[in-house]
Amino acid sequence: MFVSRKSIWGHTGKVMALALTLALNGACGDDDDDEGGGDNKPGDSVKVTGKVTYDFVPAVYSTATRAGTLAFSQVTKKPVRGAVIQVRQGNTILSNATTDDQGNYEITYKVPSSGSLTIVALAKTTTPSIQVEDNTDGDAVWGVGTSLPSNAKTRDMHAGHGWTGGAYNAEQRFAAPFAILDSMYTAARAFMNVRPVQFPELKVNWSPNNVPGAGEKDDGNIGTSHFSPSDNEIYILGKDGVDTDEFDSHVIVHEWGHYFESNLSRSDSPGGPHGAGDVLDPRLSFGEGYGNALAAIILPESMYVDTVWSQRTGALAAFGFDAETAPSPSDDPEPGVFSESSVMRILYDLYDSGSNESAYDNVSFGLGTFYDVLTGPQKATDALTTLGSFVNGLKAQSGVNTSAVHALLAHYRVGAVTSDFGDGDTSLRAIYTPVASVPYNTNVTLTGGVEANKRQQNQYFVFTGTGRTMNISVSNLSEDVDVEVYRRGTVVAAGYLSGTSPESVTFSSQANTQYVLVVTGYKEADGVYGASVSITSP
Known part of the structure; x- marks a missing residue:
């Protein structure tokens, strides 16, 4: 199923909601050390520094006991590396920066004439470009943040795991x-x-x-x-x-x-x-x-x-x-x-x-x-x-x-x-059947009782294009079969009819070019069965 890619800037509620929640919970650092010793005036440039971290919980497993879990007793605080930092006024972005490999950042912004500010760390990097979205909330980008008084000089931000001992507290689960x-x-x-x-x-x-x-x-x-x-x-x-x-x-x-x-x-x-x-x-x-x-x-x-x-x-x-x-x-x-x-x-x-x-x-x-x-x-x-x-x-x-x-x-x-x-x-060689020349006719034997992505239900045929139209037909009177024709990873022809109807495909081939025909069967019951394969080029 295709899911459309929506612009994150149309869905800033995710980041803003997180920022307010974290600030109320005191999860973004110690504000007592943030004061700069005086109010800044509108238009002044203000530099803010800080560190962004998250809780990492190791997943552990023992082959001896065949048991494992998330080891919350071994939680470590890891830096958020390469992440986008933003100073925002509502939905307006005043400044951007990124964290370094230790999670540290430095960002400068100009104080606006009015209105409160927030500083956020997005679950988003730019080099390379990766962002983590909530597919159940309009593709909003996840993030953490806190309020930003104009006299604040430092702001640390931390995303906690939210584990309470038997379940997650949804309002504190931001490390994920x-x-x-x-x-x-x-x-x-x-x-x-x-x-x-x-x-x-x-x-x-x-x-x-x-x-x-x-x-x-x-x-x-x-x-x-x-x-x-x-x-x-x-x-x-x-x-x-x-x-x-x-x-x-x-x-x-x-x-x-x-x-x-x-x-x-x-x-x-x-x-x-x-x-x-x-x-x-x-x-x-x-x-x-x-x-x-x-x-x-x-x-x-x-x-x-x-x-x-x-x-x-x-x-x-x-x-x-x-x-x-x-x-x-x-x-x-x-x-x-x-x-x-x-x-x-x-x-x-x-x-x-x-x-x-x-x-x-x-x-x-x-x-x-x-x-x-x-x-x-x-x-x-x-x-x-x-x-x-x-x-x-x-x-x-x-x-x-x-x-x-x-x-x-x-x-x-x-x-x-x-x-x-x-x-x-x-x-491996046996799954590839070489086709010396066309026209070509043969019977392929497959084995049912397993899923269609198993070896027993698949056979490949390798043939060379003629530079003309090529016709491929695969049929079985009692079982469903599908066909795909590949040219260096690209499917140039395919037949996916359900039931026992013959699969017939036609495509324009390139001369002296190799193709691979994949015949896939879908018999659910155990036992061998066959299908006829025909490759022609009039």
Whole structure:
């Protein structure tokens, strides 16, 4: 569902309401030290300094006990970095500034002839451009603030977590958007520190009304924390007593990773439900494994934690996994290119270093190399975006030890990949069926009983354009099948009819250009079934 992007300046009530609430609660610092020793006159320039902080609550999980939670006993006060500071008179902005990496700011404004002032810190950065909005309140930008007398010289602002011991106090719960902002700021700056990258604007939607339900996102029904390619925005869960993801840093960076893919790299993933042990479509296993690995690399913390309220007990709980060390018994029962756990640990092992690495892990590449692969060969591949295309692109980078990469892959039961199409790994190569020439007719065998985003329900066909119109038809007399034709990540033709009607698509092809046809089945019952595939070019 597309959600329109509304101007934040038309919805300043969010910031102003927060500012008044925080000032009344005394949550923005100690005003006793703020007086400047005399009243300033209208037109005078006044400089105000201060520090902006927020409460960060670590999400913890133990693989030994298989339990976790939000550790409110370990709360730390973190600086709000790179955030926009504003002096306002009502809805009029008198001055702008930003915080530094320690959360400090300095802002100068001219005293107006009349009227009261406020100073606010927005959950918004400019370099890179990220802002956290309330999707259930007209996309108003979150912020904290306080009143600003004309003789005030300092104003500290702090966003508290609002936890009361068993639930959140909604009137004191202001740290959430700043925690989300800081995790994404950390991710973006990590890449900006190693490559001259400019990120496009990112809008993040968080609300205490956001729940894992179906419906309108404006009402908080976001399904789950996710990146939405259709509107290029991220949505984060926030419902107290249900699921709150704002302090789940790995979840936040994972979703930011999908934003990175969509805007700077490429993802051909079909999305949908997935989990450890699933035999996924390799586009999906790569995308989810990459998101988990990226979070572990950037934060940096190998333990991925996602907190949630238990539906059984109603208590705050968590689940998690280690991106570096698999548990015993393994959480990866089907290792290989179709496993998101395997992909995650391969990518993490390709990055990490240290004296305690396993014998099979003798590689270590910097984040800059990952950026180069993601924005270069992974983005431009004629194949689909899988572990195969990533590894083959990585091996083309300067200084890569191919033998060491192959040894690492072998530990996770992945073959010595030699092409974007998975040559060298039997299972990945098998999902790609080469089409030597057209006309082409064949039967494809799929297996039902699993979701449509699993390996068993998908098969790819690789063919070359003729420079003429091409016709593709896929049919099954008893089951629903869909078709998509890709050209370097762009769907140039697709058929999504429900039921057993044949899917027929036509498109104008480019000569000597490779295309990938994806045939996806939807049989719900267990068992194999077939579909006929026809590719012609009159």
